[in-house]
Amino acid sequence: MAAAVHKLLHPHSHSHSKSKDDSSKSDHLSHERQDSGLERIRADEKHSLAQWQSNQQPLNPDQIESDSKRVGQSSQVLRQEDFELVKTLGTGTFARVWLARLRDVKKQDANKVFALKILRKVDVIRLKQVEHVRNERNVLAAVAGHPFITTLVASFQDHDSLYMLLDYCPGGEVFSYLRRARRFNEPTSQFYAAEIVLILEFLHEQEGVAYRDLKPENILIDAEGHLKLVDFGFAKKVENRETYTLCGTPEYLAPEVIRNTGHGTAVDWWAFGILVYEFLVGQPPFWDQNPMKIYEQIVEGRVRFPSAMSPDARDLISGLCTVDTSKRLGNIKGGASTVKNHAWFRDIDWDALYNRKVNGPIVPHLRGPADTRNFDDYEPENADREPYSKELQEKWDGYFQDF
Incomplete structure (x- = not known):
């Protein structure tokens, strides 16, 4: 049994007859399988996002935290390039919120839009907002599903940024x-x-x-x-x-x-x-x-x-x-x-x-789900940004693991 386990964990340790070429081929195949598996998971997640409805029947307050839906979860596979950034909806000292549309989805899902909050790690650290950003993500994940709180649909990160994908409220402030x-x-x-x-x-x-x-x-x-x-x-x-x-x-x-x-x-x-x-x-x-x-x-x-x-x-x-x-x-x-x-x-x-059975007194006039007329126009983002260095990464990335 132990030998079998060892063989599974170290498949090449006793196969001296295998050439280096065979070994590198199998490594390559293994990486390819891994990549295609990740791509499949990523496609599934994007499909789920396209199906997600923000105006579904509200959960009772005591159901919200115990609900097992995947809303509010951290995604290991989503990337910024999965979204087309359409227009800036708002800016802060260390964050920018975009109207974002899902990329590479079925035709019927092309109108699915979200608000994507992008936070630069360098700015979050420089402005001493690490704890606030962690609090925001964790609180929003815990309350996802309340009828009058913005829904954190998912969160993810890349090398230099943190992302919170939220439901889009086209009515504005x-x-x-x-x-x-x-x-x-x-x-x-x-x-x-x-x-x-x-x-x-x-x-x-x-x-x-x-x-x-x-x-x-x-x-x-x-x-x-x-x-x-x-x-x-x-x-x-x-x-x-x-x-x-x-x-x-x-x-x-x-x-x-x-x-x-x-x-x-x-x-x-x-x-x-x-x-x-x-x-x-x-x-x-x-x-x-x-x-x-x-x-x-x-x-x-x-x-x-x-x-x-x-x-x-x-x-x-x-x-x-x-x-x-x-x-x-x-x-x-x-x-x-x-x-x-x-x-x-x-x-x-x-x-x-x-239960949202009473009509709101102000219903916004909208041309469609991606209408942004109720939001101001903002200056484009500054292209000169401080890089997220290896030293910063080693010191701070542990704090962002919830994303």
Whole structure:
């Protein structure tokens, strides 16, 4: 038996009669078989991507993590060249998001598009974002399948870049609609606010995740007029612990983040109060040209309401924008249900909303699945990029193995 195993593991060790030519031929054949096997797997993965539907029936919150679907998995075979990069949808300091179309697929699948987020390893390392990028990938993989969170379909990497393949939301940012409309009316604000409550309830109570960057620019509208929360770069699994990283957008920061006294998921309920205010009024309650002045206003925590705002909306925002986290709505006993049961949401059917049975108030006009009219134009990428050196690779590639 041992001899048989040895022969399997070292097929050439006793075959002195075999020439070197035979040996190199068999190595070549073995590599060819391996390559054709990988190509087959790659073709299968691309076929699965072409079949994938983003608007399928939502999973129940407790099914999402236990679901065995392959969405959100790391792919060992996908490559950038499997996608045609059509147009830049957005840029950040170390990432660029592209509208991407699958290459070399059947004719009927040619219209299948995704948002492909490309992160340069050199930039991620230089800007000390390694931990944030890892958090983003792992959180998105864990929540793939929620009806109002962008779906991480797959992730992969090559020598110098990391890739996150996401569902494409052709409606663009809520921020753009809000700026055009100046402010949303009460029913529109309630609808979108309610979808965000369902997102926060799931992230906090199911996943123990603080999102930490809630603002209109990070909320997209899908083809059917529902919200999708994107950009999980600051999201972190905190559970019941506190964390101390200063991150977020000045107008939306909670007082405990500014004071650096330690924060948890309660920061999202504060930001949610700011968001509801911005939906209804058209600008956040705390604002100044000087960020330090914004921070002073936030820590003081006095929200001034316009006279036209309904008493229920004022009461909700006051409860959410409470400096004392132990009294903040959403963070008190009962969690998200205390927000869902608030009078301002009395007309919301939460089950129907979660299952996308209620029509969105803003349905984007689209010419097709690859329509990009709701996104701005961006400058082309700078061709002069610092190379990802062998030294960087040896030091950092282990951190990116999740991709």
